[in-house]
Amino acid sequence: MPVWTLYGLKRGVATNPWPEGREETQAGVEGMPRFHPERCKQGCRICADVCLPGAIRIIENARGERLTLDYGKCVVCQMCTQFCPDGAMEKSQDWAFAVSKRADLIWDEALMSLPAQALTQKIHAAFGRSLHIRHVDAGSCNGCESELQALNNPYYNLHRLGIFFTPSPRFADLLLATGPVTYAMKEALLETYNAMPEPRWVMAMGTCAVSGGAVGGGYACGRGIEEFLPVDVYVPGCPPNPAAMIQALLLLLNRTQQRVKGGRLAD
Amino acid sequence: MNGAVEQRLTPDELPEVCRTLMAEGARLQMAYAWFPEPDTPEVIYLADRKRLEPFPLLRCRLPAGRRELPSLAAITPLLGWYEREIQDLCGIRFSGHPEPSPLVLHEGARPAMPPLDPRYQPEEMMPYRPQPWHLPAVEGDDVQQLPFGPVRADVLESAQILFYYVGEGILHCHPRLFFKHRGLEKQFEGLSPFMGVILAERISGVDSFAHALAFCQAIESTCPGTVPERAQYLRIALAELERLYNHLHYLGHLCHTTTLKVGEAQGKLLEEQCKQINGLFTGSRFLRGLLTPGGMRRDLNLDGLTKQLRVLEPQIVKYMAELEVTNSHLDRLLTTGPLPRQVAFDEGASGPIKRASGIQRDLRWSHPYAAYGSFNVDVPVRTEGDAHARAQIRMEEIRASLKLIYAVVDGMPKGPVWSEMQAEPGTEGLGWCESTRGSIYHCIHLDRQGRLARVKVKSPSFSNWRVFPFTVHDSNMMDYAINEASFGLTMAGCDR
The missing domain is CATH 1.10.645.10 (Cytochrome-c3 Hydrogenase, chain B)
Known part of the structure; x- marks a missing residue:
């Protein structure tokens, strides 16, 4: 019979130091499309036409047409990058897209918004460096669960960061919700939240949880966690990969900086 | 449809043809309804028989005003869930169904009309007031009930499992699913x-x-x-x-x-x-x-x-x-x-x-x-x-x-x-x-x-x-x- 302890030791350390390393933890993985307004030609609406969740919209006003882009609705399907004739929508590896203010996910020419530092400082004061999470699946496609389960594999090894999943909401600091919120899960989501001691925080994981994404609305679905609970961190992505989730959790704990402002990764 | 050999049937012919298919060793794969016209839905049954043979496909168009078919669940039990789904989403009843309670839409969900009816254009989440659900009757002094979920330990998808148990022994297990029905x-x-x-x-x-x-x-x-x-x-x-x-x-x-x-x-x-x-x-x-x-x-x-x-x-x-x-x-x-x-x-x-x-x-x-x-x-x-x-x-x-x-x-x-x-x-x-x-x-x-x-x-x-x-x-x-x-x-x- 195999001696599993020995087997495990021989296997060696598999853990990646992210976020201390760089993005190579997810080589090749495509992130949010980058928008280059200077390449965009007026009058063409192709990107908006191929955007199923309506993240890209063309708004007409007195000065003509204007493109709006909300990364909180983007499901990373890459249709805009494939069909934009001018290269104004470009593929990128920008997937560490967690923000604490929903408005930061909206592409903004003027870069007016700033990350909400006040909130994360408060959380830091409350929890120091550790965090216990209660996950609730409020109607996901299970892509998000697959990536959450991966957080505990030896490669990401979430425990090394002092972050744990807990079965009971009574022990939880953070409610991590996925899915657009189905009619049947609404009650259970709210009950879980109400069972958590204060102070407590809420993270919306995945584009469905942020805005409803590609599946929100209709007779059975809401349009994201925000309709029902106050959200502290938004993590768009379809699904966000485990490294993006680590970045989001550390952002909540004020152990890393928000990278996204005005819908763009800060350089 | 491609890959299928089709038969058009009246509601009364369904049970007999289904029995024949079963006798030939075929297995029903699924059933669903759709609305070619708003008044006359069609129910489609798909089966598979042998390797490299086309899938048998049965079509049954309901005449205007009729919203009922004979249930085939007693002949081929796996159809029971498909019939209940059709009942919930398309508003077609199945007479003689052994367990006709709702399945996909929970008890207490109240859409204005069956959601897959083409006339139904929902803007918002349908009204829902949770109600007790249909459970099998289980008796006995020592029998206990344990509802587990829909929020379960670990990172798991939402579902509720109800156990009727005595000590360590499970007498009956009744999953309640479709919490994640997104339509x-x-x-x-x-x-x-x-x-x-x-x-x-x-x-x-x-x-x-x-x-x-x-x-x-x-x-x-x-x-x-x-x-x-x-x-x-x-x-x-x-x-x-x-x-x-x-x-x-x-x-x-x-x-x-x-x-x-x-x-x-x-x-x-x-x-x-x-x-x-x-x-x-x-x-x-x-x-x-x-x-x-x-x-x-x-x-x-x-x-x-x-x-x-x-x-x-x-x-x-x-x-x-x-x-x-x-x-x-x-x-x-x-x-x-x-x-x-x-x-x-x-x-x-x-x-x-x-x-x-x-x-x-x-x-x-x-x-x-x-x-x-x-x-x-x-x-x-x-x-x-x-x-x-x-x-x-x-x-x-x-x-x-x-x-x-x-x-x-x-x-x-x-x-x-x-x-x-x-x-x-x-x-x-x-x-x-x-x-x-x-x-x-x-x-x-x-x-x-x-x-x-x-x-x-x-x-x-x-x-x-x-x-x-x-x-x-x-x-x-x-x-x-x-x-x-x-x-x-x-x-x-x-x-x-």
């Missing part, structure tokens, strides 16, 4: 087939590629022309990559339930390495954004794939060999949750579950699609039907998938990966695919503008969740988690 089939309506793929990829995240493939094949079946050969080869390489990471996750998760910690870590590490390979070669860890009707959205270079997998293969083989000689692990799997062949057949077990119970059926082999016809597909079968057999099937499929990927990459033809295929307005199509968890069928009806009028998704987890409780009744609490893990179920695919 996806309705959301396909009105989309162009081209955009529908994005939604199909989100039916079940870990089966993204399989669902998108079944969907694309259904659309392509309505078009003249063919998918280029290179795209067909790419499709099966990617479908097997999906099987690979899923099955490795399955083995790791099974170790989690038998508390073999290092085994769990190793299984999930191998899964992670496969997901990273997906990301590296396709840009998506879940193989999304690759398929489109007519072929692939872009060409992929899989040249280095074999080399990467060859590095992983000895680790995978060693891992599986170690699991097979670990007594503490095997003790928990052997004889756990046995599923007899007849129950597997009658209740509609799919994929590795039915193959572990002695039913040799795999759509890649029985009804080849994409380029599967050009390759040898091994269909491993076991007859024990227990948790161990279910795990063994997965292990053999991992070996088979690796072999298949090497062969496909090796023989990859050159050429285009996409050809224009415009779906004919007003037509309908059938697409199928053997996913990691079993058979997927997509039935697609297009309206006169060429948009999606109805998409029916038959998912393997819907089938296997129906079967699963039969292995739990009369078992014990300690084995429950192991048994559930050995089925490898998803909720999102089941609930849609």
